[in-house]
Amino acid sequence: MDIRTRLISTAEQLFDRYGFTATGMDRLTQAAGISSRTLYKHVGSKNGLMAAVLNERDRRFHRLVGADNIDALFDALEIWFAREGARGCLFLRAWGETGGSVPEIAEAMARHKQRLRQRIDEIVVAEIGRRDDELAEAILLLFEGATHAATYRGGAAVDGARRAAHRLVETARAPRRR
Amino acid sequence: MDIRTRLISTAEQLFDRYGFTATGMDRLTQAAGISSRTLYKHVGSKNGLMAAVLNERDRRFHRLVGADNIDALFDALEIWFAREGARGCLFLRAWGETGGSVPEIAEAMARHKQRLRQRIDEIVVAEIGRRDDELAEAILLLFEGATHAATYRGGAAVDGARRAAHRLVETARAPRRR
DNA sequence: CCCAATGTAAAACGATCACTTTACCCATGC
DNA sequence: GCATGGGTAAAGTGATCGTTTTACATTGGG
Numbered sequence: 001m002d003i004r005t006r007l008i009s010t011a012e013q014l015f016d017r018y019g020f021t022a023t024g025m026d027r028l029t030q031a032a033g034i035s036s037r038t039l040y041k042h043v044g045s046k047n048g049l050m051a052a053v054l055n056e057r058d059r060r061f062h063r064l065v066g067a068d069n070i071d072a073l074f075d076a077l078e079i080w081f082a083r084e085g086a087r088g089c090l091f092l093r094a095w096g097e098t099g100g101s102v103p104e105i106a107e108a109m110a111r112h113k114q115r116l117r118q119r120i121d122e123i124v125v126a127e128i129g130r131r132d133d134e135l136a137e138a139i140l141l142l143f144e145g146a147t148h149a150a151t152y153r154g155g156a157a158v159d160g161a162r163r164a165a166h167r168l169v170e171t172a173r174a175p176r177r178r
Numbered sequence: 179m180d181i182r183t184r185l186i187s188t189a190e191q192l193f194d195r196y197g198f199t200a201t202g203m204d205r206l207t208q209a210a211g212i213s214s215r216t217l218y219k220h221v222g223s224k225n226g227l228m229a230a231v232l233n234e235r236d237r238r239f240h241r242l243v244g245a246d247n248i249d250a251l252f253d254a255l256e257i258w259f260a261r262e263g264a265r266g267c268l269f270l271r272a273w274g275e276t277g278g279s280v281p282e283i284a285e286a287m288a289r290h291k292q293r294l295r296q297r298i299d300e301i302v303v304a305e306i307g308r309r310d311d312e313l314a315e316a317i318l319l320l321f322e323g324a325t326h327a328a329t330y331r332g333g334a335a336v337d338g339a340r341r342a343a344h345r346l347v348e349t350a351r352a353p354r355r356r
Numbered sequence: 357c358c359c360a361a362t363g364t365a366a367a368a369c370g371a372t373c374a375c376t377t378t379a380c381c382c383a384t385g386c
Numbered sequence: 387g388c389a390t391g392g393g394t395a396a397a398g399t400g401a402t403c404g405t406t407t408t409a410c411a412t413t414g415g416g
Contacts, residue, residue, distance in 0.1 A: 003393085019275040021199035025374060035394050036375075046374065087278075088270050092326055096271050097197040113330050138320075138342035141335065145323030148270055152291050157319060164316035164346060171345055181363085203404060213364050214405075224404065 004042050007032045012053045016090055020050055020097045050094055051104035057090060058112045065119060068126040070139070070169060073119075074162035077146060078155060086150035116140065128173050135172045139165050182220050185210045190231045194268055198228055198275045228272055229282035235268060236290045243297060246304040248317070248347060251297075252340035255324060256333060264328035294318065306351050313350045317343050 010032040014023045025046060029036045043049040065076040087093075091109040098105055117140055124136045146161035188210040192201045203224060207214045221227040243254040265271075269287040276283055295318055302314045324339035 018277040019199060021197060022275060022277065024372070026372085035396090037377085037395090038393060040375070041392080088274055089326065092266050092329060093271065093274050095329070096266055097200060097275060099196040099200065100265075110330065134338065134341060137334070137338035138345075141323030141327055141339050141342065142316075142319050143323070144327045145319030145321070148267065148326055149319055149322045151270060151273070152288065156315070160312065160315035161319050163312060164319065164342075167316075167349055168342060168345060171349060202402070204402085213366090215365090215407085216363060218405070219362085 003034060003038070007034060007039060007042060008049070008052050008056050011049055012057060012090075015050070015053060015094075016084070016087055020094055047098075047102050047104060050098075050102075051108050054091055054094060054105065054108040054112070058108065058115070061112070062115060062119070065116075068123055070123060070127060070162065070165050073123055073139075073143070074146070074158050074165070077143065077161075078158045081150055081155065081158065086147070086154075088148050088151050089144070116143070127169050132172055135168055138168050181212060181216070185212060185217060185220060186227070186230050186234050189227055190235060190268075193228070193231060193272075194262070194265055198272055225276075225280050225282060228276075228280075229286050232269055232272060232283065232286040232290070236286065236293065239290070240293060240297070243294075246301055248301060248305060248340065248343050251301055251317075251321070252324070252336050252343070255321065255328075255339075256336045259328055259333060259336065264325070264332075266326050266329050267322070294321070305347050310350055313346055316346050 007028075011023075011028055014028060014031060025036060025039070028049075029039055032039070039049070043052050061080075064080060065073060067073060067076065091112050094105050095109045100106055117136070120136050120139050120143070121131065124132050124139065128135070142161040142165050146157045149157035185206075189201075189206055192206060192209060203214060203217070206227075207217055210217070217227070221230050239258075242258060243251060245251060245254065269290050272283050273287045278284055295314070298314050298317050298321070299309065302310050302317065306313070320339040320343050324335045327335035
């Protein structure tokens with residue numbers, strides 16, 4: 001495996017499991033099986049590594065969440081949690097641990113969340129045949145909620161989010177008479 | 179002001195703004211205006227301080243979220259964010275930064291989330307006159323989603339969650355004929 | 357009146373932090 | 387046939403980490 005890929009992948013795992021600040025560079029180089037000199041040649045700094053991890057995760061996330069309907073969206077989330085565990089959104093965690101003051105990290109998070117919202121917009125159009133900002137916002141909130149509630153409620157959180165999303169889609173499809 | 183109260187209150191602010199691990203004890207003692215010896219007499223350790231901060235926050239949170247209807251619930255969240263800013267759930271952040279391996283912190287988070295779920299159960303009963311686990315779960319997810327989405331979407335996230343919750347309450351009040 | 361409690365200031369603890377440097381190894385390619 | 391690029395190991399950088407210690411001030415109650 002490519003050395004940079006291995007570095008970023010092991011860093012992602014350690015950051016996710018133990019936190020960013022709490023994970024030292026020694027532990028990181030040892031787990032990745034590379035020297036610290038090589039690490040700094042590749043990513044420049046710890047912040048650079050964090051940003052690289054986030055950008056790689058964003059790519060991987062959107063490769064998985066590629067479908068165009070509600071079920072596929074929450075199925076993807078369920079698969080993700082089954083594979084890697086649920087410890088909250090890594091982008092928000094990185095942003096929080098750095099106090100929002102590291103530009104590369106803040107930007108990575110902003111990009112990720114913006115893309116997520118776009119994907120949900122597309123799903124809404126595929127589901128009800130037109131744009132609906134209120135519905136998209138609600139699904140985003142359910143997705144975000146499931147991401148974080150899954151840390152303490154497990155997979156049931158994803159089920160609940162999927163069901164609620166379906167109900168909201170139904171009311172959006174056939175708006176109540178008044 | 180009582181010294182312990184001042185300590186925990188300033189610690190809460192610093193932890194929230196800059197992260198737990200990134201906030202050193204020196205910075206903490208200086209901001210609180212106390213010596214490190216006094217700090218350790220009061221809370222024993224940094225983990226002890228973190229747990230104390232979380233437990234105090236839980237008390238404060240439930241004092242604010244004391245109402246028994248949907249609007250009051252999300253109004254409380256909006257007021258909270260206006261007062262203190264939105265940087266994600268501090269309980270989840272503490273749990274994540276410590277890798278979930280500090281018992282006092284994991285327990286503080288578990289208690290907090292359990293109480294939140296109970297409060298929402300009560301709100302559901304007050305709104306529709308009976309228990310409804312699916313509805314309560316959905317509202318919890320919207321609340322959790324708003325808490326985290328507000329970090330990057332601002333107060334609009336709370337509005338969206340409130341509207342979605344109202345729609346779900348409506349469908350639960352008058353279940354669709356089939 | 358003084359003892360105990362509670363606070364301060366400041367230094368020291370060893371460990372660990374992110375990061376750099378020094379010195380060396382070993383392929384590949386002109 | 388040797389320079390060069392990319393890697394290693396390991397020591398060292400000064401700073402900062404959480405925590406403890408030493409020595410001293412203040413104050414309220416028996």
